Amino acid sequence: MSTKTKTQPFNLADFFTVPQASEGKLLPLKKPDGTATEYHLTVIGADAPAAKQALLAATRIIRDERNDKMSDEEKMAVSERASLQFRVALVTGWNLPVEFNKEAVTELLTNNPGLAQDVEQFSGDRSRFFASVLEIGR
Helix, strand or coil: CCCCCCCCCCCHHHHCCHHHHHHCEEEEEECCCCCEEEEEEEECCCCCHHHHHHHHHHHHHHHHHCCCCCCHHHHHHHHHHHHHHHHHHHEEEECCCCCCCHHHHHHHHHCCHHHHHHHHHHHHCHHHHHCCHHHHCC
16 A cells, blocks of 8 residues: 655745845844854845846946046946945845944945955855755754
8 A cells, every 4th residue: 555645736936036035034243253243134135136136236337437447446446336335235124223224234334344245145145045944054
């Protein structure tokens, strides 16, 4: 006698990534010395339409503002500004005891370049948005 496994009804939405990416996930904030804090940033995933729009905007900045007459330093400054703007757009909230706004996020990420890199890496790590908690902990 064989036992049949009961299958769940098919749901196309089980394969969607945009809703979870758009909702964002919490990125815990640590002090520069690695000390954990109770603070976090809310970061959207790379699949979110807002993230894709921000990447496109950063690409346009580089395309439109860089030219061959610029020095390497000037070209780098344009690239860094575009990158910062992209990373700021990935942060959609926080629980810091100061008002959340893009200017404050820009100030934070400008003065903590490592955190700015962490924001971009976190956003691009699909497992953070779609894997189960047990899989992430491995």
